[in-house]
Amino acid sequence: MPVAGFTVFYTVNGGTPFSQIYTGSLVSGATTNFSFTTWANLSVAGTYNVEVTVTMTGDPVAANNATMYTVINTSYNGLPPVFDFEPGGNGIAQFKAITKTRSAISEDAGASFGSTSTKGMIIDGVNHTSWNVPTVVVDPWNSNAVNFSAVYICFSTTGGSANDSLLLTFDLKQLYKAANVNTNFRVTVNGAQVGPTYRPPFSGMPINWQKVKVDLSQYKNDPNIQIGLESSVKEAYANGAGTANLIDNIVIKRVTGPTCVKDDLLQSLVNVFPNPSAGLFNVSCRKEKPIR
Numbered sequence: 001m002p003v004a005g006f007t008v009f010y011t012v013n014g015g016t017p018f019s020q021i022y023t024g025s026l027v028s029g030a031t032t033n034f035s036f037t038t039w040a041n042l043s044v045a046g047t048y049n050v051e052v053t054v055t056m057t058g059d060p061v062a063a064n065n066a067t068m069y070t071v072i073n074t075s076y077n078g079l080p081p082v083f084d085f086e087p088g089g090n091g092i093a094q095f096k097a098i099t100k101t102r103s104a105i106s107e108d109a110g111a112s113f114g115s116t117s118t119k120g121m122i123i124d125g126v127n128h129t130s131w132n133v134p135t136v137v138v139d140p141w142n143s144n145a146v147n148f149s150a151v152y153i154c155f156s157t158t159g160g161s162a163n164d165s166l167l168l169t170f171d172l173k174q175l176y177k178a179a180n181v182n183t184n185f186r187v188t189v190n191g192a193q194v195g196p197t198y199r200p201p202f203s204g205m206p207i208n209w210q211k212v213k214v215d216l217s218q219y220k221n222d223p224n225i226q227i228g229l230e231s232s233v234k235e236a237y238a239n240g241a242g243t244a245n246l247i248d249n250i251v252i253k254r255v256t257g258p259t260c261v262k263d264d265l266l267q268s269l270v271n272v273f274p275n276p277s278a279g280l281f282n283v284s285c286r287k288e289k290p291i292r
Helices: 263-268
Strands: 003-012 018-026 046-055 066-073 096-099 103-108 120-125 148-156 165-175 183-189 192-198 210-215 224-233 244-255 270-273 282-285
Touching: 066 096, 096 103, 103 148, 120 148, 120 224, 165 183, 183 244, 192 210, 224 244
Parallel strands: none
Antiparallel strands: 003 018, 003 046, 046 066, 096 148, 103 120, 120 244, 148 224, 165 210, 165 244, 183 192, 183 224, 270 282
């Protein structure tokens, strides 16, 4: 028999409760989504304990009416640090991480890249017969919602000069089984996709680590931006035998703007030989008067 008349409350860090009436009805064992019209302000960096409580007149079991969520906002007032996932460094704990029932995010040696790297980030899935294979008409970002996962970072872009560029770089390796559409990865800024949906082998065979560079210069004057690294993957990493997005060495940096040196003048002062070379070459610079 459906029941109705719920009041839903939430508090943040034990503060003032916000309440709202649920106007629908539910049968025993059913679930539903509920959105508050009064939002919590979690814009300041820190840890937030959000308690949600449901009450109903005549409820015979009140002990199971509340649940607690912990939300970590890792906003940075300036550019964030390098995320290298090393012990004592910056990793998943500094991100806002989202996983669903058939996705996972972890730090593991299998995702390390570089001579000094010992760990990286693995974003993978959980295999299930309900996976809907992405096609021309099946968008990987609008299907397989339970296989979605992501990490997000918020920061302020203030600082630097007007001519600077803002860049995101990271190392990416994508693994797949059966079909490459089973491994999907993208970058978002403020919720909008920037660049392509990456699928293996996006740089050709064999599948190797690749340096991905994303130009964020159009956002460099925004007060704050949120960068998302989003994944939709069919199966588990399985020690490298499954499907996964492997990520290491995430860097967000400003690059100094133009030097006011004319490109053609600078090129005329530099000589590279032999050209073409067999891998080794020499560079000489001709001494000239100061360049303005």
